[in-house]
Amino acid sequence: MAEDMSLSSYLAQGGKLTNPSNVPPRYRAELLKLIATFVDSELAGAAGFADIINEGPGIKARIAAAKIVLEKSDNADKVLRIMGEFGADTEAYADHHPWTARLTRDADIGQSRSKHDMRLAVFNYPLEGWLDAVVMNLLMGRAVTVQLGELSQVSYQPLAEAFRSIAPIEQRHAELAEEGLTQLVENGETAQAQEAVDYWWPRVAASFGSQTSEKFDGLRAMGLRHGTNAELHDRWAADAGAILGKLGLTSGN
Template structure:
């Protein structure tokens, strides 16, 4: 490791920020690209899944909400992909180079494993099973994304932190749209169906927080790429998601 790299590492460990690809050390670059690829791939895979469910919406308002989510997730992916392009990623091929609509069988259980095709979070490898199922998945995942983006909005690469600060309220609104969808469905005889979907998606969304005993956290923290460990982020999500469910008379699985 060069003296310059040591100086940058010390600078980051003390809370410094980087603003340009030219002064990013190789190890930092690799971890930063993983963060960006995970977000972009997850956003594109999530958008693809919701695109297939738009016409299942019970009314025009619900279909507009689903279409809005697809549009905004794709736009959020583009925002971060542009930053990846500054590091040399082939942005022209990226969006068409992976099977974003690919899903595993509903009964599959892959834990935290990633797809062989891309860096999407494991939860986005499972298929949606109708409108009510999509609404619950969007509610639970919406709160998870909100927690994760709040964490990532403080990363030490300033252009990415700024992008995530723009994206966070947009993604938070997706969870609010899901809550509106739950309220609408509860006016019909859908409570049992919704509760079944909670039981299905809760443990799968939980895996999106990764290994609760991650050995990499301290390394990422010294780089300024993380501040809060996976277990604490998961706890924040559980509290927020449980509160949202209970407001509608639903409950997380035991």
């Protein structure tokens, strides 16, 4: 960093930070919030999907589901290790929250967070069977793919590198969900799949946050955001909508 350039100017011009000792307080707070949201969402998502493994249609489907649970847990661990560099107790972290806790199916909390942790709101809703889980994982998997494209550009370099290594793993999870949904539709479960899409679409859409975030400009200046919530949402809606269209399903657009 040039000696005559302030840290805020350095970040605003695309600069990168690489060590916790270089991180100012406000940046640290926003960075840790971003990390906690990802870690908690991965752990809550893995915990919810774990309960569905044995409902998979056949051993291969169950193996694939178990692998997804394993890999989501591992993805959380990769990012949690970075939180540990900021002083978090990573050994005890996973035991602090009830990751399997869910609201009722008809709850409507919008973008509200859990009272227990920082998971995205969508991970507060329960899964109801294999088809429902496949649809949720397809829609949320495509959302995570878009969100990781954004997160892979954050200005804290170790975190950006971790997200870049995670991105292809999460993309494969979404592809597996698409393959699973294709099979279900081919087996005549189109009506049930559409019902699940209608349920999950608005809840996944809410994970992109407010379309008019007041914090965006500040986060962009710190290099922690690039695309707006609306831009990321629209990218996901086009992507997920196209996949559903190929299967004869309609999106929530």
